[in-house]
Amino acid sequence: MFNLTATYTSPESSSPHTISLPLPAVSSTTTTTTTTPPPTTDDRITHLAKLQTSIKSLQADLNAFLTEKMEEDKVVGLAKTGKVDDAKEEENYGEEVVEAD
Template sequence: MAANTPLQAIYTAPDATKSFQFTIPPASSQDPFAAKQAHLEALRSEVPKLQDEINVYLTAKMEEDKKAQGQLSEKEAKEEENYGEEVVEDDA
């Protein structure tokens, strides 16, 4: 593992493509086991950051799509109205 290793995800949609990338630096240890362990630790710390960045992008993309449609569906409007509250549906 002599070179930087990219951690990359690519979002592709009909109207947009976005690349997300983090670089994992090479391990400084000459010991192969220690180098692998350091690489996995770096990977473990970078994956959640990559996930967070993707989630932020997709949430913004969803908001843009909603605005472009001009209105929320009835189900979405009800979910927005009750966001963060426990709602018990009547079955009767």
Template sequence: MASPAATYSSPALSTPHTITSTPSLPTTTAKPSTSDRTAYLATLTNSITDLQANMEEDKAAAGGAAASKAIDDEKEEENYGEEVVEED
């Protein structure tokens, strides 16, 4: 059975991040022990955490582009459900 893998390609960096879970998923015919399942889930959780950290680093590296597109949440909340005509 194949192992699940995740690949993230950053627009800011040329090298994609690839994470493959280890150990492989247990077969459906064998009943894995609790310790095997716990080890698998711990490894998977660590891999996801690493991938998210890499994505956050990439977002920080992109920096200014993301900040310029930020939405003012407080203003959006204040005007929720209202038609707002912005004055120039």
């Protein structure tokens, strides 16, 4: 069994956010030996389909997390300035932006 993992690190946060999903090995075997035949084409196709599903799930989880973080940042920005530039926030999200005065 393997894990598919994504880690998001923010300049504003001291701890990264990690999402990890289990990813099963190819069903026949994970290594080729003289006593065990290599995975069949069908085994590989099934494995790749599971990988694709896992990647989409991981992406959806990460997008949900980032949307939540953007909403939190919007509330903080609104509290500080009284207004939030949504287009600018989305364009620069996750980037450290230094604005000139």
